Amino acid sequence: MSQLLLFNVSNGLITGAFYALMALGLSMILNLSGVINFAHGGFLTLGAYFAYVLQQRIGFFGALLIAPMMTAVLGLLVERVLIRPLYGRDPLYSLLLTFGLAFILVDGVRIIWGPGSPPYQVPEWLTSPLSATYFFLTGYRVFMVVLVVTAVAALFYVLNYTKLGLRIRAGTKDLETLSTLGVNTRILRNLNFGLGIYLAGLAGALAAGFLGLSPALGTSLLMPSFVAIIIGGLGSLLGTLLGGLLIGVAVGLTTVFYPAASEAVIYVMLGLVLVLRPRGLLGEEGRLH
Amino acid sequence: MNGLKQHYAKIIVWAILLTIPYWFTYVGGYLGLANEIVIYALAAMALNFLLGFTGVLSFGHAAFFGLGAYGTALTIKFLVPSTLVGLAVGVLTATVAGMIIGALIIKRRGVYFAMATIAFGQLFFFIANRWNSVTGGDDGVGNWHRLPINLGFAKIPLFHNSLVYYYFTLLMFALAVGAMGLLLDGPFGRSLMAIRENERRARFLGINIELHVWISFVISTAICGLAGGLLALLDNFVNPRDLRFDLSGVLVVMAVMGGMRSFWGPLLGAAIFQWLREVLSSHTPNWQTYIGIVFVLVVLFFRRGILGFKLSTVKS
Amino acid sequence: MSLNNGFKLPRRKLLQGGAALAAAQIASPFVLTARAADTVKFGWDNPLTGVYAEPGKNELIGAQLAIAQINAKGGILGRQAELVVQDSTSGDAGVAVQVARKMIDQDKVNFLIGNVNSALAIGMAQVANEKSVLMMDPGGHSDTITGATCHWNVFRICNTTQTEANAIAPTLIKDYGKKWYYITPDYAFGHALEAGMVKACAALGGTRIGGDLTPLGTSDYSAYLIKAEAAKPDVLIFLTQGTDMINALKQAVQFGLDKKMNLAGAQQELEALEGLPPEARVGNWVMEWYYKQPNVPHVADFNKLVMAKSGKVPTARTWFGYAGIWSCALAANGAKSLDAVKMAKTLQGMHLPPEIALCPDGAFFRAGQNQLIANLYVGKALHTGKDGPDDLFDVTDVVKGTAVAGTLAETGCKMTWPA
């Protein structure tokens, strides 16, 4: 039993890391632009299919490198053409727009690549477990965690030590002041959106390797990411990261004891957080109320 | 002047709704579609009571719609074989859920409120989807049907006569919409609009914002539940899709498309949306793409909705 | 690619349709004459989008092929056959039911066809029965459709889950062992299939040592697989379908479970095997139809036609759609009428001609249940195609449907005919 627990906690951390990757992108966009990006799951799916197409031509690692970039470019374009006109308007509009965009992306993937699941090839040396006992630690999943950790570290480095990152962080707190200081907030929001979508694309390219490709791939991952953000606290990326990991572990553990509630559990957590600590675990008080 | 216009609008709307079974087929519709339109319009108008007239965005109203549907279906199937009792239980279920969820999130605003409603909405989806022994899980609740209403001296044949069921739906619609219209025309409704227009000013006029928003939320969820119950009775079936987040988005888009600030806007939005979906899905398998495009176009070009003129409901 | 090619639009004669509906309410004879001059309509209320879009698409290809053949051979009662297609979605029973009602009331379809999703099929059956329209369910497997909730007017091509379980159980017990663990999708089909497997397994002395119900559309099976591994079964049974099957099997193989225990299941589909990476194409399964049957006449012709139409080999789904439409046409021509009761009586007990049955022992609709009984194909998944890239299944045993379908009494079907 204790082994089962241990396995599921560690396994939960692995899945949690994946949720966190998706939630971080979502959170960045929400923090700076106030846009709840419903299409985030759609972008993730697109990233996965981009990776699928590229992998046949330039191999697994090439695909992993390029696919997220392609997704990000599309993200930049979408922000520029569709999202930008909505800044300053009720968040309702951007929510509805991305909601519709999610329809288009998911259905578009189905139209282009068909409704079935094309097979995705991962290098053989990554596909087997590293140890017979810890069989759930496959090469691929360890690789995925390493990549997620690297990506998150890089993200926090960018946000804390580069000019772009510092501006994004400042803009998250007070965009107006930032713009009076002569920073071009349009470009800033554009790049930030692209960065968020890049993370979605990366999550997608990774998901292609351990989940089956299907047009609905990203949709099921979207809600846990929302919950991760609220639990972690709006406005705090560290909180989002924590929220994602917590959700992964909670789902893993519930699956052992009461599998029927394995999806509902995160919403119970959400309810508790809203009652006990409305601003979320690491959220700033009074933000976005 | 404005009052006169509204008066005419009311007459036209009711004339259309009352006569639609007799001419809808000539323009390519059918009775079932008309019935669906009335039901979704009721849900969208209930949502708009909150969204358009209180200024609070809920993106999780499908949950209450679905709870109404499940409450109705399960009651009729397992507890009391009565259409009216089923519907009442459905509405009650949605209302109680609305009270609890409302109390949990009422202090949040804007994006935070929207996200919390989305998330809580999904909780009910997962309960319906996984609690197999009660809800039938993904398969939904079938093998029951709406029953005739026994008035003692006569039976209303709801089940076998879809036309009768249409008018039953329309009666419920009229009661609920009438109640909302009455409220919006009175001081309570004006307090809600005050909150929408300027929360700070409303607060400093002594209006208890949380209490008012909560009541508005509960009214909205109760009527949404009624609509859900009516849909369950129309299909003689419910399944978890009736409370999935997709539907929440659809209800919002109906309200926005028709015009959030207009009382009848969501009805128009629902009619257009359901009709579009019907036409598109029978002409192309790619209909969801087009629905998505409709969303985008509505946001970019129909900011105020089709009936989006400024409506000074608060007259002197 | 998109389904646009060959997607025939329902011809909407607005005024005429409108008149028909209005007239139907007062039962005017005008409608009947107007209808007689029209085509014979098949209402295709099946998924085109969502999780079942792939099987739905393949069933549609088979159906379109059948329609073309029927029309080339003179149609139905001298009238042309027409397919009226609308997306039922993969899971929204409200849509499926509404579409069914519309097709019957407004489009005046003579047959209602669907649905891959059993829950939707059950909802549609209720409407079809209420309106006394012949319904053909090509690919929804829940036992109750031709069992506890059977109707005189509802027929089915694909097998019951119990039949599939009975077909595979002996092999698994014999070759691998008696302790089975289940990964079961949490909906009627999964529950029925598991119940069938447990029953078939118990009859041969095996036991269920554990299992989990996994929600439809689960993407990450790792937590379930960790539990399964801890239970140390002889056989790990996957009853998931479609993308769920792909996800579950793919992850099980990545975890190396195929080396620790035997992976198997009941229903398998070529669509799913094609979505798996080669190393994850493992295990023992049942297919309900397979395109490689060199000794069965007409199969090669059918394969050629489907290849020409879609560029892919037919799957069981293609055959379901094909046989479903043809059965309806045969019923009408046999009954010399489009009256649902007459057609249903004709269809009951009917043996399909070999060019439609496309299986070694023939196929027939068992009266009293309306279930098609044909062959089942037990075998193993192949990492890579033996004869061509699509030949991903090695049939080891062709089972006679009559041997595994159980008795009529076991199905629980009690049919009542309209007075």
Added chain:
Amino acid sequence: MSLLQIDHVSRHFGKLIAVKDVSLTVEPGELRAIIGPNGAGKTTFFNMISGFFPPTTGTIRFDGEDITRLTPEQRVARGMARTFQITEIFPELSVAGNLRIAVESAAGFRMKPWLNGVQKKLVAERIDELLTLGNLTASANNEVGALSHGDQRAVEIMMAMALRPKILLLDEPAAGMGDQETYDVSRLIRRVHRDQKLTIMLVEHDMRVVFNLADRIMVLAEGALLAEGTPDEIAQSDVVQQAYLGKEADLGKEAA
């Protein structure tokens, strides 16, 4: 007895102390002005009185009752009304519509689904009174958003008056106005003050308004009470002069 009695109130925002141990009493019928350089804590002080947030320490008594921790709604119910630096009205409604909401709320009808004839008449009469008092009768049916800045301010003040407050708090009523509008608003305030015998407390930058209207003036600087007295006393106070001039010189530092 004083109407408003504020004892040793402070407010901290993290490390920043916005208001530091300020005490003050306002007598019934008085018009009290609060002035002070930018960042002196005037608005924070004002917001504590009206109930945006409670003080960190200290008490606020109103009409003999401790209201330190009450919500804005509760304070309104006890007879406190306020306006804002940036006019807070219902822009999409007519002037009469704005007043109607205020009047109905004041009459305790805000939860009522509908009104009876007597109540409707009562509301209509009160709206007419306020329209007359605010000199707004001509524009009664115009949309508020389209009115001039001065008229919008008048609407806001009349909405506050609708509550029949015991005290009216005005946050920079003349902010952003031209000379004529400033003059009009001053006249309106004076009228309200004199005719209705209303206690008023206002924060204002425009010294003409302050010295013209106020009975007593209180000066805040760096969150603390600097001086208090009649307009004449304040005008001659060296401390005040110095504070204003000194601040002016150091403005750059303060803004940062």
